Amino acid sequence: MTSAALCDTYDCALFDLDGVVYLGPEPVEGAPDGIGALRDRGVRVGFVTNNAARPPRVVSDQLTRIGIPSEATDIVTSAQAAAAMLRDSLDPGAKVLVVGTQALADEVSAVGLTPVPDRSAQPVAVVQGYDPDMTWPRVTDAVHAIQAGAEWYASNLDPTRPTDLGLEPGVGSQIAAIGCCFPERIPEVAGKPYPPLLRETIRRLGGEHPIFVGDRLDTDIEGARRVDMASMLVFTGAHGMYDLVDADPIQRPDHIGYDLRALLHPSRVVSRSGNQVSCAGATVSVDGGVLTLNAPLITRDEQLDALWAVLALVWQIRDAGGAGPDVAAVLQEFTLLH
Incomplete structure (x- = not known):
């Protein structure tokens, strides 16, 4: 590891919420203290979520309630990014069928467009966002609107969402239901890993050299890479070491940490010598x-050091065209990770 704290390399730390800062109504262990310590060091903090179901004020109230004092302006949601995307694509006042919560409809209104409740209003666009109370008639109504010529937009494509009770279906399942009727189409997407959400976050929160902290490779890490932003994967949510081993280059984080407090510690650094890679006290090699x-x-931390060395070597071999060694037996030794 280097001696300086990882956060000292960046002027802003951006966090995914579900699985990174909280799980359902409860904070992730260490999140309140970690974010407080970052703020004490002068690090600007922002929160980014693919969840379009709740307005920023509700999210900031939850953060404050779990020990992370926040304002609505600290949060950027995929609903805001989707509304901005619609604003840039449609005429002022255009009618939009909102297949999501009132929070998404409010963001659509805020950018000068007209939310409508059903296809009878002849909307020019349909926008979907996560809604835990989604009904089948609303889904089929959106299908009919798209068949009639409405453009199709979505807040994000997350298939699942982590909660304190475990994984639950995300808006991706609702979008897939509509997609069954349009097998060769996908909606225009605002949320991670697509660029609009993180670009909107940078526009709203500022920062010249931010780092993004997430728990999913396919949304958080890939999303950061698509906008040339540094990233860190934490192990408090959806993805873990088995996902990392198989990750494509675009889904590989720049850093790993067990939780977001890793920003307050030195970065893990690897050294290479032929078919051997070292990180802190761990050395990994491959032969035959x-x-x-x-x-x-x-x-x-020792297991994370070893994992980082393993990942560096496996990725090196695969990027050079090799099949990569079998790592299953080694990963079983990392009993404090998932």
Whole structure:
């Protein structure tokens, strides 16, 4: 590891919410203290969510309630990004069928467009966002509107969402239901990994050199890469070490940490020598397709060091066109990670 804290390299820290800062109504362990410590160091903090169901004020109230004092202006949602995308694509006052919550409809209104409740109003666009109370008639109404010529937009495509009870279906399942009628089409998407949400976040919150912290490779990490933003994956939400091993280059984070407090500690740095990679006290090598790890694995940080070395070597081999070694036996030794 380097000696400086990772956060000192960046002028702004942006966080996904579900699985990073909270799980349902409860904070992720260490999140309130970690964000408080970042603010004490003068790091600007912002929160980014693909969830279009709730307005920023409700999100900021929840953050404040769990020990992370926040204002609505600290939060950027995919509903805001979707509304901005609609504003840039449609004529002022255009009618939009909102297949989501009132929060999404309010954002559509805020950019000068006209939300409508059903296809009888002849909307020129349909926009979908996560709604836990979505009904089948609303889904089929959106299908009919699109068949009649309305453009199709979505806040995000997340298939699942992490909660304190486990994973639950996300808006991607609702979008897939409509997509069954349009097998060769996908909507225009605002949320991660597509660029509009993070670009809107940068526009609203500022920052010349931000880092994005997330728990999903396919949304958070890929989304950051698509806008040339540094990223860190944490292990408090959806994805873990098995996902990392198989990650395509566009979904590989610049850093890993167990939780967001890793920003307050030095970055993990690897050194390479032929078919051997080291990180802190861990060394991993490969010979004849067999991976060998030499490392202390008592603490979680030691396991993260070893994992980072393993990932660096496996990715190096695969990027050079190799099949990569079997890492299953080694990963089983990381008992404090998932």
